[in-house]
Amino acid sequence: xxxxxxxxxxxxxxxxxxxxxxxxxxxxxxxxxxxxxxxxxxxxxxxxxxxxxxxxxxxxxxxxxxxxxxxxxxxxxxxxxxxxxxxxxxxxxxxxxxxxxxxxxxxxxxxxxxxxxxxxxxxxxxxxxxxxxxxxxxxxxxxxxxxxxxxxxxxxxxxxxxxxxxxxxxxxxxxxxxxxxxxxxxxxxxxxxxxxxxxxxxxxxxxxxxxxxxxxxxxxxxxxxxxxxxxxxxxxxxxxxxxxxxxxxxxxxxxxxxxxxxxxxxxxxxxxxxxxxxxxxxxxxxxxxxxxxxxxxxxxx
Numbered sequence: 533x534x535x536x537x538x539x540x541x542x543x544x545x546x547x548x549x550x551x552x553x554x555x556x557x558x559x560x561x562x563x564x565x566x567x568x569x570x571x572x573x574x575x576x577x578x579x580x581x582x583x584x585x586x587x588x589x590x591x592x593x594x595x596x597x598x599x600x601x602x603x604x605x606x607x608x609x610x611x612x613x614x615x616x617x618x619x620x621x622x623x624x625x626x627x628x629x630x631x632x633x634x635x636x637x638x639x640x641x642x643x644x645x646x647x648x649x650x651x652x653x654x655x656x657x658x659x660x661x662x663x664x665x666x667x668x669x670x671x672x673x674x675x676x677x678x679x680x681x682x683x684x685x686x687x688x689x690x691x692x693x694x695x696x697x698x699x700x701x702x703x704x705x706x707x708x709x710x711x712x713x714x715x716x717x718x719x720x721x722x723x724x725x726x727x728x729x730x731x732x733x734x735x736x737x738x739x740x741x742x743x744x745x746x747x748x749x750x751x752x753x754x755x756x757x758x759x760x761x762x763x764x765x766x767x768x769x770x771x772x773x774x775x776x777x778x779x780x781x782x783x784x785x786x787x788x789x790x791x792x793x794x795x796x797x798x799x800x801x802x803x804x805x806x807x808x809x810x811x812x813x814x815x816x817x818x819x820x821x822x823x824x825x826x827x828x829x830x831x832x833x
Contacts, residue, residue: 549587630675633757635659686808691826695796720769721748776831
C-alpha cells in the first residue's frame with residue numbers, strides 16, 4: 533500500500549478518533565482505511581490504536597508514531613512548496629544544448645543577452661553536433677534543426693533556417709558565375725556532409741517552382757560549417773551554407789550569393805525540452821525570449 537496515504541490516514545484517525553471520519557476526509561472507503569492501518573501495524577510489529585465502542589485512541593507507541601508522522605508530513609509539505617517555488621522562480625542553472633556552429637554564432641550572443649536580463653540565473657551551454665539525449669544528460673533545453681520526430685519531448689517552433697549558395701569574387705572571376713543549378717556540375721563544390729543531401733543539392737524555384745537535384749563534387753567535404761566557410765572565402769569553391777553562417781561574409785563582400793531565383797530547403801528550428809508538461813519557468817522564459825529573436829531575416833540582425 534501507498535505509505536504516504538497510510539501515514540496521512542493514520543494522522544486523521546488519531547485526530548478525529550474515528551475510522552469513518554478519517555476515511556471520508558481522504559475520500560476512501562472505511563474498509564480500505566482499516567486495511568491501511570492494519571498494514572502499518574503489521575509492518576511495524578506494534579499496536580498503534582486502541583479500538584473501543586467509543587472510538588479509537590493511540591497507544592503509547594501510537595502517540596510517538598503520530599508525532600513522527602506529523603513531522604514527516606510537514607517536511608513533505610515544505611518539499612512540495614520548495615519544488616513549486618523553484619518551478620516558478622528564475623534561479624539555479626539552465627542547461628542548454630545546441631550544434632557547434634549555431635551555438636557559437638547564434639546561441640552564444642542570445643544567451644549573453646538573456647543573462648544580462650536574468651543575472652540570478654546560471655547558464656550551462658553545451659555545443660555538440662551529435663544527437664543529445666536530454667533526459668540522460670540532464671539537459672533542460674535543446675535547439676534542434678529540421679523536422680522533429682514524434683516523441684514524448686516538449687517542443688516549440690522558433691522559426692526557419694534558410695540556406696544560400698555562395699562563392700568568393702576571386703573564384704567567380706576565375707571560373708565564372710553559374711546561372712542555373714545545373715551549371716554547378718562544372719564547378720568545384722564545398723560539400724557539407726551533414727545536411728542538404730550531401731553531394732546532391734536540392735533546389736526549388738527558377739520561375740516555374742520546379743524541383744531539381746544537382747550532383748556536386750569538389751575538393752573539400754566536411755561536417756564543419758566553419759571549415760566550409762573558410763574554404764569558400766579562400767576561393768576554393770562554391771558552398772551551400774546557412775544564412776546565419778554566410779551573412780557577415782556576404783555583407784563584407786568576401787562572398788557573393790548565387791542563384792537568387794532558386795532556393796535550397798529550409799530547416800525548421802525548434803526548442804526542445806524533456807517534457808511538454810510542468811515546464812520550469814527558466815525554460816519557458818528562455819524559449820519566449822528566443823522566439824522574439826527568430827523573426828524575419830533573423831540571421832541578419
